[in-house]
Amino acid sequence: MKITLAIKKRDNPYIPIEAEAITTKTFLEKKPEDISVWYGNSEQKLTEIFDVRVEGDAKSEDEVTIIMSGNCSAVKRVGEYMNGGIIEIEGNIGHHCGNFMSGGLIEIRGNAESWLGREMRGGKIICHGDAQNYCGSGYRGEKKGMTGGTIEVMGSAGDFTAETLAGGEVIIRGNTGNLAGAEMIDGTLKIYGDAHLPCANMKGGTCHVYGTAYNVLPTFEYKGLIKAGDQASQMHMFNGDIANRNAKGTLYAAKYEFFK
Amino acid sequence: MHSLLVKNAYVIDPLNNIRGEIMDIAIKDGKIVESVKDSAEVIDAKGQLTLPGGVDSHSHICGTKVNFGRYMSPEDMRAGRGRAQPYMYPVSGYSVPTVYANTYRYSKMGYTTVLEGAMAPLEARHTHEEFSYNTLQDTLANTLFDGNWSVMEAVAEGDLKKVAAIVGWTLAAVKGFGVKITNPGGTEMWGWGKDIGCIHKKVDYFGVTPAEILDYLIRANEMLNLPHSAHLHTNNLGKPGNYKCTLETMQRAPDLNDKRQTLYMTHVQFHSYGGSKWADFCSKADDVSWMLNRKPNIAIDMGQVMFGKTTTMTADGPMEFNLYRLHHNKWSNHDVELETASGIIPVHYSRKNLVNSIMWAIGLELALMTKNPWQCMLATDNPNGAPFVKYPEVIALLMSQKYREEQLKTVNPDTEKRVFLPSLDRELDINEIAIMTRAAQAKALGIVDIGKGHLGVGADADVAVYPIKMDDIDPSKDYQKIIDGFSQTDYTIKRGRAVSKKGDCLVLGDNATIWVKPKISEKNDISKDPEFMKKFERYYTVSLDNYPVQEEYLHRNICIETETGI
Ligand SMILES: [Zn+2]
Numbered sequence: 001m002k003i004t005l006a007i008k009k010r011d012n013p014y015i016p017i018e019a020e021a022i023t024t025k026t027f028l029e030k031k032p033e034d035i036s037v038w039y040g041n042s043e044q045k046l047t048e049i050f051d052v053r054v055e056g057d058a059k060s061e062d063e064v065t066i067i068m069s070g071n072c073s074a075v076k077r078v079g080e081y082m083n084g085g086i087i088e089i090e091g092n093i094g095h096h097c098g099n100f101m102s103g104g105l106i107e108i109r110g111n112a113e114s115w116l117g118r119e120m121r122g123g124k125i126i127c128h129g130d131a132q133n134y135c136g137s138g139y140r141g142e143k144k145g146m147t148g149g150t151i152e153v154m155g156s157a158g159d160f161t162a163e164t165l166a167g168g169e170v171i172i173r174g175n176t177g178n179l180a181g182a183e184m185i186d187g188t189l190k191i192y193g194d195a196h197l198p199c200a201n202m203k204g205g206t207c208h209v210y211g212t213a214y215n216v217l218p219t220f221e222y223k224g225l226i227k228a229g230d231q232a233s234q235m236h237m238f239n240g241d242i243a244n245r246n247a248k249g250t251l252y253a254a255k256y257e258f259f260k
Numbered sequence: 261m262h263s264l265l266v267k268n269a270y271v272i273d274p275l276n277n278i279r280g281e282i283m284d285i286a287i288k289d290g291k292i293v294e295s296v297k298d299s300a301e302v303i304d305a306k307g308q309l310t311l312p313g314g315v316d317s318h319s320h321i322c323g324t325k326v327n328f329g330r331y332m333s334p335e336d337m338r339a340g341r342g343r344a345q346p347y348m349y350p351v352s353g354y355s356v357p358t359v360y361a362n363t364y365r366y367s368k369m370g371y372t373t374v375l376e377g378a379m380a381p382l383e384a385r386h387t388h389e390e391f392s393y394n395t396l397q398d399t400l401a402n403t404l405f406d407g408n409w410s411v412m413e414a415v416a417e418g419d420l421k422k423v424a425a426i427v428g429w430t431l432a433a434v435k436g437f438g439v440k441i442t443n444p445g446g447t448e449m450w451g452w453g454k455d456i457g458c459i460h461k462k463v464d465y466f467g468v469t470p471a472e473i474l475d476y477l478i479r480a481n482e483m484l485n486l487p488h489s490a491h492l493h494t495n496n497l498g499k500p501g502n503y504k505c506t507l508e509t510m511q512r513a514p515d516l517n518d519k520r521q522t523l524y525m526t527h528v529q530f531h532s533y534g535g536s537k538w539a540d541f542c543s544k545a546d547d548v549s550w551m552l553n554r555k556p557n558i559a560i561d562m563g564q565v566m567f568g569k570t571t572t573m574t575a576d577g578p579m580e581f582n583l584y585r586l587h588h589n590k591w592s593n594h595d596v597e598l599e600t601a602s603g604i605i606p607v608h609y610s611r612k613n614l615v616n617s618i619m620w621a622i623g624l625e626l627a628l629m630t631k632n633p634w635q636c637m638l639a640t641d642n643p644n645g646a647p648f649v650k651y652p653e654v655i656a657l658l659m660s661q662k663y664r665e666e667q668l669k670t671v672n673p674d675t676e677k678r679v680f681l682p683s684l685d686r687e688l689d690i691n692e693i694a695i696m697t698r699a700a701q702a703k704a705l706g707i708v709d710i711g712k713g714h715l716g717v718g719a720d721a722d723v724a725v726y727p728i729k730m731d732d733i734d735p736s737k738d739y740q741k742i743i744d745g746f747s748q749t750d751y752t753i754k755r756g757r758a759v760s761k762k763g764d765c766l767v768l769g770d771n772a773t774i775w776v777k778p779k780i781s782e783k784n785d786i787s788k789d790p791e792f793m794k795k796f797e798r799y800y801t802v803s804l805d806n807y808p809v810q811e812e813y814l815h816r817n818i819c820i821e822t823e824t825g826i
Contacts, residue, residue: 141335245588 001058006048007070016094017049018185020077024064024085024104027054061085061104068093068158073113077105084122098125114158115139120168122149127160130155133177136170137163146170162189164206172258181207184249190229197259201241202249213253214245216259219243220251228252264756265266266723269310270730272499272691274699274792275714279691280730282307287721288627290756291443293435294717303622303751303758305725312715313372313754314720317524318491318561319642320573322376322390322399324383328592328644329356329571329604336571336606341663355570355606355643363769365649367396368748369759370724373401373712375705377491377526377641378442378575380596381408381758382802384434386811388773395769396711396759398753398818400705402491403436403658404575404600405447405650410797412466412791415476421826424480428778428824431486433787435775435817438488438811439481442575443495444470447601455578457583458495458505461510471512478523482516484778485822487706489517489559491524497579500535503544513558520706527563527641528624542678547624553631560630560705564654565616568648569608573644577601580691583739598799609646614678619669621679623656627658627696628684637704643811651697653744658688658696661737687736707774710818721756735782743825772816778824 005022005245026035033048033055046052058064061084072090080099080180089097092110102121111129117136131153137160138145156174156199165184172180174192182197184205191198194211199220208229220240235252237244266285269276320326330336339354340361351361366820374394379387379401382638391399402721405411405427414422425440446456452464459471478490494509496502506528511524526529530551534544542645554556569655575581577593580603584591592604609616609727623645629635632789638655656663668675676682682792688696702713711720728745752760759767786792796804811817 139335139338225512 133158212255262298269305317701323387372722398438402440442493450577521559529563549629561639617675656739659735663739723753
C-alpha cells in the first residue's frame, strides 16, 4: 500500500499540525477520511490538510509506505509509535518525528526539527539534512532516552544530541552542538565532525568524535592513544564521567581540548 | 437563596453519632438545616454511602516546595493528563500535578477541606496564590516555626510570652492556620550543613534543644488559644532506630487542652523504625501505638507509603540530603533564611525492596494497632508516602484482612520477619473509616465549630455521596468495590452546591482560606519590638513592611480570631 500525502497550501504555514495519526498502522486500520489531525487548536480531517492518494492494499504495517511532500516543517509527531513499514519525507519535517518508534524506516530528504527519534525503541531513521536539538534523546526529565534502533543524520545536529542515550546507535555525519551524549548510559554515539562538551555526566556507553572534541570536562580520565573506531588513525581514549560512581562510559576523540 | 435536598442518604456522621441511618439532608445557603421547602433542588442518593466532605489534615498541594517539585520533574507531567472540558482546565502530573489537577482529584474523591502541611512564612504569598486556584476545597496552611531565629532566642531567654507573641503575630501576618514544627532545630543546623540528631542536642549558637523548642511552641500554641494543636514532624525522620526519639517526644507531650489533642504528630510511619542500620531495619509500630494508646493527648496521621513513583518534599532539608545520598538522583535543596529549610527528591517505592515493603506495612500497623480511630488520621503525607489518589486503596487495606494478605504475598518475602502486619486481624468498619478521613481530622484541626467534618444542623454543607451500598457488600471480601467506590463520588457537594458529579466538575469553584488571628495586646505586639524590627533590617532580605501577606491574596477567607490573654 502506498499513501501519498501532499500538504496543501495554508494561509499561515506556521500553525503547528499535531499529526501522530500519520503512521503506517493508522492507514492499515482507517480510511483517510476517518483520520484526523490537530491544526492549531482545532481538530480537522487529514484530507483537509493534505491531498491524500492511496494505492494498493496491505496486510501488515511492513507493506505500507507513506510518502509526504511539500513543506512539512510544522507537521509534528509523524511516525510516532511506528512499528514497521516506511515513511519517506521529501522535504523538511517538524518536531518529534519518530517518537517512540520501534520498527520500520523513516527517511527524511530535508531537515528535521528538534526531538527527532526521541525515546526511539527500534527501527531506523535517516535524515539527509540537518537535525535540530535533542535528536535521539529522552524527553525532559526522563532518565532513559533512546533504547534501540539507529538514527543517522547526514548533516549536523543541534544541542543535546543523544542525551540520556540508553541503547541503539546515533550517527551524526556533521558536527553537533553542546552536550551531545550528555547523561548517556549505554548505546553508541558517533560524531564525524566536531563536538562541544561531549558526554557530560555519562555513566556508560561509547562515543566517538572523529573531528575535535572541544571542552572535554576535567572529570574525564585520559587513557592514551588507542586504535578505535572505523578510521585508520588512532584516537584519544577517555573514561568518564568520573563525577559518577562506577562510571563506565568511554569517549574517543581524534583531537581534543580540555575545558578551560 | 439556594436550597438542596439530598434524599435517601445512607449517612455516617461520627461527630453526631449517626451510623448508617437512611435520612434526608436539607441544605440552605451553604449550610445544613432542619428542612427545606418542596421547591428545593433534589439529589437522590439512592441509599448510597453519604459522608461529611473529606478533610485532609496533612498534605502538600500548594507553595514553593510543591512548585520546585514540578520544575525538577517535568517527566511527572507525562502522567495524569486530562483535557479541558466545561468547568475543568486541562491538567497534567501525578505526584506533583498542577494545582487544578490536585483540586479536581480531591473533589472527585469527596474531599472538601485540605490543609497544606508546611508553609515557610517568608514564602507564604506563593502558597496563597496557589490556594486561590485550588478552587474546590477550603484550604488552610500550617506555618513553619522549627528554625525560627526569634523563637529560638525567646526560648533561650525562657520567655514563653514572647514565643507566643512571635508565633501569634507571624500566623496573622502570613495568614497561616497552625504551628508546624519540622525537625525542630534540625532545619537551622542544616544551614550549616548539619542535622540535630535527637531531642536533647543543642542547636549551634542558639543553645536550645529540640525538646525545649517543642515544649515552648506547644505551650505558646495553647496560650494563643489556637484551634489546632502544635503539629510536629519529629526529629530523625526516616532513620533506622528513630522510634526511640519518637517515644521520648510522645512521653514528654503535655496534656493542656480538653477539646482536642495537645500534640499532632504527622506521618508517624516515617518515625516508627527499629534497628540500627538499613540491614536490621524493622517495624516498631507496636511500641509507638502502645504509647499512643496511653496518651489521649496525642493524635497522629499515618504517613502511609504505597508502592510506585512519587516525590518526597519536606522542610526537613538534612533528611532529604540523606535520601539524596541513598538514591543519587536529582535533589533540590533550599535554605529559608531565619526560618526553616527544605528539600525535594523523586522516589520510587518498590515492592521488591525490603525497606520499602516494611515502610508500607508500618503505616497500616499504626492504624490497626491504634485502638481509638480518633487518634489516627488516614493520610499519606501526600505526595511523600504516595499521591493522595491512593487513599481508596489504603481504606480497603484497613477494611480487609484478605486484601492485606494478598498484598503481603507480592512484597519482598523477608518483610514478614520484620513487621507485625501478618498477625493483625483487625478490620476497620465504615464508621472508623469515616472518623479517620473526616471527623477526627476536623476535630484535630479544631474546625468542627466552624462547621467542618460533620452533617449536623448549622454545619457547612460539604457532603460526599459515594456509589457504595453498605448493606449489599462485605468490605472484607469486596475490597475492590470499596476502592472503586471511594475513588469517585457520585456527588461531591461543597457549601451547598454539587461541585462534582462522577468525577466531572460542575462549577469552577470558590474556596475559602481559613486562617487565624490571635488577639494580642498592643504592648505584646512583636512587630513594634525594636529588636524584632532590627532582625528584619539586619538579616532578612525583605523588610518588615513587605513581609505580611495582604488580605487581597486570599479572595474568600474565614478568619478565626482567638482570645489570648497576652
Ligand atoms: Zn508533610
